[in-house]
Structures are given as C-alpha cells and as structure tokens.
Amino acid sequence: RHLDYIDKKVAEYEAQLDESDAEDKAMLKEKIQLKLNRRKKYEELNKALKDSGESQISLTDKDARALMLANNISGIGFNIQAAADAKNKLLIHSHIVCKDSGICTYSSPMPSTTPYDNCLPLSFFIYNNEGNCYTCPSGERMTCGSGWINRGHYKSKIYKTKACKKCQKRKICTQNKGGRIIERSEFQDIIDENNRRVLDNPDYYKLRRAIIEHPFGTLKRQWGFTFTLMRGKKNAMSEAYILMIIYNLKRCLSIMGENDFRDKIRSHYSYFLYLYTPFCRQFNCENNSHYLKINFMRAQYPYYKN
Numbered sequence: 001r002h003l004d005y006i007d008k009k010v011a012e013y014e015a016q017l018d019e020s021d022a023e024d025k026a027m028l029k030e031k032i033q034l035k036l037n038r039r040k041k042y043e044e045l046n047k048a049l050k051d052s053g054e055s056q057i058s059l060t061d062k063d064a065r066a067l068m069l070a071n072n073i074s075g076i077g078f079n080i081q082a083a084a085d086a087k088n089k090l091l092i093h094s095h096i097v098c099k100d101s102g103i104c105t106y107s108s109p110m111p112s113t114t115p116y117d118n119c120l121p122l123s124f125f126i127y128n129n130e131g132n133c134y135t136c137p138s139g140e141r142m143t144c145g146s147g148w149i150n151r152g153h154y155k156s157k158i159y160k161t162k163a164c165k166k167c168q169k170r171k172i173c174t175q176n177k178g179g180r181i182i183e184r185s186e187f188q189d190i191i192d193e194n195n196r197r198v199l200d201n202p203d204y205y206k207l208r209r210a211i212i213e214h215p216f217g218t219l220k221r222q223w224g225f226t227f228t229l230m231r232g233k234k235n236a237m238s239e240a241y242i243l244m245i246i247y248n249l250k251r252c253l254s255i256m257g258e259n260d261f262r263d264k265i266r267s268h269y270s271y272f273l274y275l276y277t278p279f280c281r282q283f284n285c286e287n288n289s290h291y292l293k294i295n296f297m298r299a300q301y302p303y304y305k306n
Contacts, residue, residue, distance in 0.1 A: 006039045053150040063233035077227070078236050082212065082244070089214040090251055091244045094237075106208045109195040120173045125182060129189075134159050134182055138167050142182060155186045215247055 013028045013035075020028060049057045058064045064076045082094040125142070126135045134142040140163040148155040164170055164179025174180040185191070198205045219225040225243055228236040253261045 002042055003039060006035045006042075010035050010039075061231040061236075063231075063236075078233065080237070080240055082215070084212050084215055086207075086211050088251065088255055089211065090248050091215050094240065094244065106198055106201070106205050107194050109198045118172070119175065119180075120169075122182065127184070136161065136163075136167075136180065137173070138163070138169055140164075140167070142180070144184075148186070149183075151185075156183050158183055215244075215251075218247060219243055 010032055013032045017025055017028055045057060045059075058076055060076060064078060080094060082091050084091050120137060124137045127133075128135065131141075132144070136142055140161045142159040142161045144157040144159045148157060159182040160179055162179075164174070167173070170179070223243065225240075228239045230236060230239060252264075256264065
C-alpha cells in the first residue's frame with residue numbers, strides 16, 4: 001500500500017516538472033528523491049520480513065508485535081499472560097505453557113477472522129480432523145500440502161481447493177484471485193478446546209475475569225504500568241516480574257497485617273540467604289566486582305555460615 005502511494009506521488013511530481021520553473025523543479029526533484037529513498041527503505045523492510053518468516057516486523061523492538069487494543073486501534077508491545085489464585089488474588093505465574101502444564105485454560109475466545117468483511121466467515125467451513133481437511137459451504141474438500149509454514153513463534157498450514165475457479169459462491173466467499181485460502185495454526189485444536197470451554201461455561205469465564213482483573217487493574221490503572229522502559233522480550237518481562245513481586249508483597253501486607261507479615265518474612269530469611277548467596281558469588285565472579293555483598297547478613301544473622 002505504501003509502495004503504491006509512493007509510485008503515485010512520484011508520477012504526479014514528474015508530470016509537474018515540465019510545467020514548473022527552475023525553482024519549483026528543484027523542489028520537485030528533492031521530493032521525488034525523498035520518495036524514492038523511502039521506497040527503497042520499504043523494499044528492504046519487505047525483504048527482511050519475508051526472509052524472517054514472520055508476519056510482522058518492528059523497528060522499535062524486534063520482539064514486540066502489533067496488538068489490538070480497542071475499537072480497531074493497535075499498538076506495538078507485549079501481551080503478558082499471568083495466573084492468579086482465586087482466594088487472595090496473588091499472582092502465581094506468568095508465561096505458562098498451559099496445555100503442557102496440565103492446566104485447564106479459560107482464556108478470552110478470539111473470533112474467527114476473514115481477510116475481507118464481505119466474505120463468508122470461517123465458521124462456515126467445517127474441519128475434518130481425521131482427514132486433515134476443510135469442507136467448504138459448497139461441499140468441496142480443501143486440502144493442504146505436507147509442509148509447514150514457519151511464522152516465527154508458531155507453524156501453520158494453508159488449505160485450498162481448485163474448485164474455487166468454477167464455484168457459484170465465489171463472489172460471496174472470497175475476493176482473492178487464487179480462491180479461498182484458510183490458514184490453520186498448529187495450536188488450533190487447543191484454541192478450539194478453550195473456546196468451547198468458555199462458551200459452555202460463561203459463568204466460570206466471568207469468574208476468571210474477576211480474579212485476574214484485580215491484579216492487572218492495580219498494575220495498569222493505579223500504578224500506571226502501561227509501558228516498559230527496556231526493549232526486548234526478556235528485559236520487558238523482567239520489569240513485569242519485578243512489579244508482580246512488589247504487588248504480591250503489598251497484597252500480603254494488606255491481607256496479613258504488618259506484624260504477621262514481618263514475622264513471616266523473618267521466618268523465611270535463612271532460606272532467602274541460602275538462595276541469594278550463590279547468586280552473589282556468581283554475579284561478582286562474572287562481573288569482576290564486589291557490588292553484591294553478603295557481609296551484612298552475617299552481622300544481622302550470626303547463625304548464617306558462608
């Protein structure tokens with residue numbers, strides 16, 4: 001779309017050159033060169049995107065992606081997933097591989113998408129798990145090749161049929177010149193299972209939203225955690241983990257009270273030292289420094305042994 005726009009503007013500027021004086025010609029040539037440079041940049045980005053196998057590429061943060069925020073408004077960032085306990089609203093985990101962990105998910109169901117608004121929705125196409133094919137509204141089988149398409153964080157397959165060429169429903173089904181195409185993710189079975197659970201248990205899904213919105217509402221609305229200061233998935237998640245720890249500590253303080261909370265922290269302090277000391281040694285050794293000290297621990301806790 002941007003390349004077509006640039007080509008149109010360049011053609012307009014070139015058409016104006018013959019009718020312009022010397023000063024205007026110089027200005028038009030600068031505009032033409034600017035558009036051509038921008039076109040070259042877009043072509044390089046397009047090539048980099050195809051070579052990466054990703055569906056998106058971000059110039060600000062290579063790990064970030066365009067996310068839908070609200071009312072068709074998108075933003076570049078990270079979609080952080082977390083789990084909280086129902087009783088105390090404490091954050092207990094994030095970035096869970098739920099299926100492999102044996103956890104039954106009730107995530108927000110994503111509606112099926114089509115490339116155009118005036119096309120038949122994906123729900124009109126029936127997937128046959130045994131035959132690994134789709135049946136279109138006209139009764140034709142849509143099959144896929146044997147290979148996977150690498151989308152970066154997941155793989156997918158493309159389903160299509162040659163029957164689209166002579167299909168009477170083609171005009172209402174797709175605007176693609178090559179016929180209707182369906183892309184199915186390797187995780188589609190898991191996604192479908194989650195969607196069925198949510199639709200079959202609407203009250204349970206409402207409870208799930210009430211549980212997880214408590215900590216996220218505090219982080220985002222009260223504390224203003226709507227952006228990260230660092231780039232990269234690993235660094236951005238480190239910021240999120242720190243805030244989650246702070247949230248849990250403040251939540252425990254509110255639940256237990258100051259005295260009980262202090263006593264509980266003290267009772268676990270020796271275990272904290274057991275975990276913290278090897279980290280100090282490794283950090284100091286790798287960075288050739290003595291930034292992280294453990295001497296103060298010996299002074300405050302005589303029973304601690306190095």
